[in-house]
Amino acid sequence: MTNAANPPVALVPNQGWDPRLLICRHDLAYAGYTLPMHVFIVVTERYVVLVDTLINASTAEALIDIARPHLAGRQLLVANTHADSDHAWGNQYFDGPHSPAPAPIIGTRRCAARLRSAAEQAALAELKAEQPAEYAGVRLVPPSILFDDVLVIDGGDLTLEFFATPGHTPDHCSIRLPEISLLLAGDAAEQPLPFVGDGGLRDLRASLKRLAALEPRAAFYCHAPVDAGPDLIRANLAYFDRLEARCRVALASGAPAQPATDADLEALIDFPFAAAIPPGVQVERGFYRPGHHAAIRAMLARLGGAA
Numbered sequence: 403m404t405n406a407a408n409p410p411v412a413l414v415p416n417q418g419w420d421p422r423l424l425i426c427r428h429d430l431a432y433a434g435y436t437l438p439m440h441v442f443i444v445v446t447e448r449y450v451v452l453v454d455t456l457i458n459a460s461t462a463e464a465l466i467d468i469a470r471p472h473l474a475g476r477q478l479l480v481a482n483t484h485a486d487s488d489h490a491w492g493n494q495y496f497d498g499p500h501s502p503a504p505a506p507i508i509g510t511r512r513c514a515a516r517l518r519s520a521a522e523q524a525a526l527a528e529l530k531a532e533q534p535a536e537y538a539g540v541r542l543v544p545p546s547i548l549f550d551d552v553l554v555i556d557g558g559d560l561t562l563e564f565f566a567t568p569g570h571t572p573d574h575c576s577i578r579l580p581e582i583s584l585l586l587a588g589d590a591a592e593q594p595l596p597f598v599g600d601g602g603l604r605d606l607r608a609s610l611k612r613l614a615a616l617e618p619r620a621a622f623y624c625h626a627p628v629d630a631g632p633d634l635i636r637a638n639l640a641y642f643d644r645l646e647a648r649c650r651v652a653l654a655s656g657a658p659a660q661p662a663t664d665a666d667l668e669a670l671i672d673f674p675f676a677a678a679i680p681p682g683v684q685v686e687r688g689f690y691r692p693g694h695h696a697a698i699r700a701m702l703a704r705l706g707g708a709a
C-alpha cells in the first residue's frame with residue numbers, strides 16, 4: 403500500500419462530469435518544476451480502464467488504490483496515451499502474471515517501439531541520475547496490445563475509441579467515449595500551450611483539428627485544469643494560427659527560417675510569451691516558455707522551407 407498520509411495521487415472531487423470518469427491528480431516534479439497532472443480511470447460495466455500509469459510503480463499503485471473499489475466484477479485494463487515519462491513509466495506495476503495488478507497494457511505500436519528504444523533508455527538513465535527518488539526503480543515496459551490508428555473497447559455501457567493523434571509525440575493517441583460525448587485528449591492539447599514534438603507541427607495541428615471536429619461536450623487533458631473544457635482545443639488551434647501569421651510576416655521581412663539562437667525568437671516574430679498564453683492563466687513560465695520557442699522554430703522552419 404502507498405503512504406496513506408501522503409499519497410502521490412489524489413482523486414479529484416467530481417465537479418459534475420459523468421461519475422464513471424474518475425480524475426486523479428499528481429503533482430509532477432520535473433526539471434525543478436512542479437506541474438499538476440491528471441490521469442484518468444474509466445469505470446465501465448465490463449472494465450476498469452486506467453488511462454496512463456504516471457511515473458513509477460508507486461504512482462501506479464496509488465492509482466490502483468483509487469480504482470480498487472470498482473474492480474469487483476470488472477477486468478482491469480491499462481492504456482498509455484504515449485510513452486513519455488509521466489504517462490507510461492508506471493507500466494511495470496501491471497506487467498506479467500506475477501505483478502501486483504496484472505493487466506493488458508494498450509497503446510500504439512509506436513508507443514511500444516519508443517519504450518523499447520535506446521533513446522527512451524537514455525532518458526530513463528538521465529532521470530535516474532537527476533531524480534533517483536522518483537525514477538531509480540523504474541523499468542520501461544511497452545504496451546502489450548498494440549494498434550496503429552484505431553482501437554475500440556466495448557465496455558458494455560461505455561465504448562472507448564482510441565485513435566492516433568500524433569504531433570506532441572509520434573506515438574500519441576486520444577480516447578473518445580461517444581455515449582457521453584467525452585474526450586480524453588492526453589497531451590494533444592495543453593494549457594497554456596501544447597508541446598510540439600520534433601517534426602510534429604503539422605501533425606499536431608491536424609490532430610487538434612480532428613479533436614475540435616468531434617465537438618465533444620466534455621474534454622479532459624493531462625496538463626490542464628479539469629474545467630478547461632473543449633474550448634482549450636480551439637484556444638490551442640488559435641495559438642498556432644497566430645503563430646503562423648506572425649511567422650509569415652517576419653519571414654516576409656527577412657527573418658531567418660533557422661535563427662541562430664533562442665535569445666531573440668519572440669522579438670523576431672513579435673510574439674512575446676506573455677501574449678501567447680491565455681490572459682489570467684498562471685503557468686510555470688520557465689517550463690512553458692521553451693515550448694513557445696520550440697513552436698516558433700518549428701513554424702519558421704516549415705514556412706521558410708527548412709523543414
Ligand SMILES: [Zn+2]
Nearest residue numbers: 486488589624
Ligand atoms: Zn505529459
